[in-house]
Amino acid sequence: xNITLRVWRQAGPDTEGHMETIEVPDVxxxxxxxxxxxxxxxxxxxxxxxxxxxxxxxxxxxxxxCGVMINRQAHGPVRATVCQLHMRSFDDGETIDVEPWRxxxxxxxxxxxxxxxxxxxxIAAGGYISAPTGSAPEAxxxxxxxxxxxxxxxxxxxxxxxxxxxxxPNGSAMLFTAAKVTHLGxxxxxxxxxxxxxxxxxxxxxxxxxGGCTNIGxxxxxxxxxxxxxxxxxxxxxxxxxxxxxx
Amino acid sequence: MAKKVIMAVSGLIMVxxxxxxxxxxxxxxxxxxxxxxxxxxxxxxxxxILPPSGALWIIRVVLLVAVVAHIWAAVLLARRSWxxxxxxxxxxxxxxxxxxxxxxxxxxRSGGLVIALFVVYHLAHLTWHWIEPxxxxxxPYGRLVAGFSVWWVVALYVIALLAVGFHLRHGVASxxxxxxxxxxxxxxxxxxxxxxxxxxxxxxxxLLVPFSVLLGVIQ
Ligand code: HEM
Ligand code: SF4
Ligand code: FES
Numbered sequence: 282x283n284i285t286l287r288v289w290r291q292a293g294p295d296t297e298g299h300m301e302t303i304e305v306p307d308v309x310x311x312x313x314x315x316x317x318x319x320x321x322x323x324x325x326x327x328x329x330x331x332x333x334x335x336x337x338x339x340x341x342x343x344x345x346x347c348g349v350m351i352n353r354q355a356h357g358p359v360r361a362t363v364c365q366l367h368m369r370s371f372d373d374g375e376t377i378d379v380e381p382w383r384x385x386x387x388x389x390x391x392x393x394x395x396x397x398x399x400x401x402x403x404i405a406a407g408g409y410i411s412a413p414t415g416s417a418p419e420a421x422x423x424x425x426x427x428x429x430x431x432x433x434x435x436x437x438x439x440x441x442x443x444x445x446x447x448x449x450p451n452g453s454a455m456l457f458t459a460a461k462v463t464h465l466g467x468x469x470x471x472x473x474x475x476x477x478x479x480x481x482x483x484x485x486x487x488x489x490x491x492g493g494c495t496n497i498g499x500x501x502x503x504x505x506x507x508x509x510x511x512x513x514x515x516x517x518x519x520x521x522x523x524x525x526x527x528x
Numbered sequence: 529m530a531k532k533v534i535m536a537v538s539g540l541i542m543v544x545x546x547x548x549x550x551x552x553x554x555x556x557x558x559x560x561x562x563x564x565x566x567x568x569x570x571x572x573x574x575x576x577i578l579p580p581s582g583a584l585w586i587i588r589v590v591l592l593v594a595v596v597a598h599i600w601a602a603v604l605l606a607r608r609s610w611x612x613x614x615x616x617x618x619x620x621x622x623x624x625x626x627x628x629x630x631x632x633x634x635x636x637r638s639g640g641l642v643i644a645l646f647v648v649y650h651l652a653h654l655t656w657h658w659i660e661p662x663x664x665x666x667x668p669y670g671r672l673v674a675g676f677s678v679w680w681v682v683a684l685y686v687i688a689l690l691a692v693g694f695h696l697r698h699g700v701a702s703x704x705x706x707x708x709x710x711x712x713x714x715x716x717x718x719x720x721x722x723x724x725x726x727x728x729x730x731x732x733x734x735l736l737v738p739f740s741v742l743l744g745v746i747q
Contacts, residue, residue, distance in 0.1 A: 289619070300619050350618060352623055353623035354623055378619065378622060380619060383613070383614055383617035384612060384613060385611050386612065448626075448627070449613065450609070451608075451609035451612060452612030452617075490612055491612055492608055492609040492613055493531065493605045493608060494532070494706075495633070495702060496705045497630075498629060498633075499627060501628075502628040502629075509713065510710075510716065511710055511712055511715070511716055514708055514709060514711045517706055517708040518708025518709075518711060519708075520708075521533070521708050
């Protein structure tokens with residue numbers, strides 16, 4: 282198949298960027314989107330041009346680094362990461378617009394690569410439990426209700442890709458933050474820090490410059506891991522509870 | 529975060545007011561005497577414990593605080609979102625309507641502005657009597673009937689109440705999520721239904737009176 286790419290090109294953090302049009306003939310529909318970009322980059326390099334900068338790591342949908350906006354859909358038309366998206370999801374002859382995640386807290390580093398270290402700082406603010414290390418405790422010594430375990434596990438699958446922020450009309454990272462708050466807050470090991478965790482993480486979230494959630498739900502439409510929207514209500518409930526208890 | 533809680537609580541207070549106000553308006557169907565008595569009665573509510581118009585003033589103050597808080601928080605949150613997300617953040621023209629967001633979620637800020645302008649008009653007409661479309665009258669019922677006999681007054685109400693309807697369709701649900709309801713999929717479904725019902729009841733309930741006047745059911 283033949284496609285036309287319109288890609289955001291930006292040489293560095295402080296330079297102006299623009300959309301560049303690149304014709305891409307002879308694309309196999311079995312290629313992943315990243316493999317297609319690899320081919321484009323090989324061709325650009327052979328022509329002596331600068332290849333397109335794009336993040337990727339695991340290429341199996343678990344690390345969350347490969348996120349870009351494709352036709353204004355985070356990770357493109359399929360609910361999966363860009364490495365798991367295949368060219369058969371596009372039409373022959375289609376023009377595909379590729380842009381970096383856009384958010385004040387995710388500054389562009391180069392082309393399609395953004396700096397997502399704001400997420401690391403939100404996690405560092407509370408996305409952990411304090412437990413003595415050493416040999417693992419006997420699993421049966423701390424029973425967890427099946428429903429809670431399932432819910433916590435659903436929330437734990439977040440891969441910190443940032444699609445929720447890129448899709449959110451407010452540039453809010455509420456789904457990401459709520460996933461971690463729900464994951465740890467529902468498990469017995471997460472109880473001691475439940476109140477301080479949610480407050481610290483939300484404060485860090487706001488400090489990083491993410492927007493306020495207005496419960497629109499665009500995030501859950503693009504989240505490759507299907508993090509449910511009710512985690513956001515869980516975060517709100519934990520936060521209000523912690524504030525009312527004066528934590 | 530506190531701003532969102534303020535938005536939610538002040539919004540729900542206003543919904544409560546709107547439901548009471550709508551119920552009061554429906555007294556227009558019981559005729560002039562009943563409506564005027566009701567309007568008069570509002571001013572005597574709570575007497576003799578409260579001074580004349582005391583209850584009305586308490587309601588007004590609570591409402592005013594809610595309105596100011598709601599608008600204040602909305603402006604700050606909107607400004608923050610314009611920096612966090614950026615305006616026109618993507619170059620592409622595709623999928624501008626988002627993936628799954630509701631129409632109502634788009635009209636929140638613009639619709640809020642429409643409602644605010646309408647409330648000013650509405651107060652100028654029926655509370656302050658600065659303007660008297662359709663002619664003046666000493667009775668609240670008379671002013672109402674005179675006003676709604678004018679087609680463009682009814683048109684203004686239709687626009688405003690559609691804005692209110694969309695505002696509530698998103699706003700009621702959003703407020704409840706922000707207050708921590710909706711932690712399960714079932715709770716969220718209930719909340720969505722509740723917000724749609726609230727929006728419909730308020731929009732239709734308020735529009736019954738103007739249309740009944742325009743169509744001559746209420747004279
Ligand atoms: C068919 C629709 C409506 C009718 C017939 C109506 C009628 C009235 C009347 C007669 C008053 C004056 C009360 C008095 O001073 O005795 C009033 C006050 C008021 N209305 Fe409405 N109204 C309608 C819709 C609305 C809507 C949609 C809103 C808000 C979005 C609203 C907000 C208010 C407010 C804030 C006041 C002032 C209350 C006060 O402090 O006196 N009304 N309305
Ligand atoms: S919540 Fe979903 S979209 Fe957001 S960072 Fe986690 S995996 Fe990505
Ligand atoms: S490269 Fe790891 S999720 Fe796509």
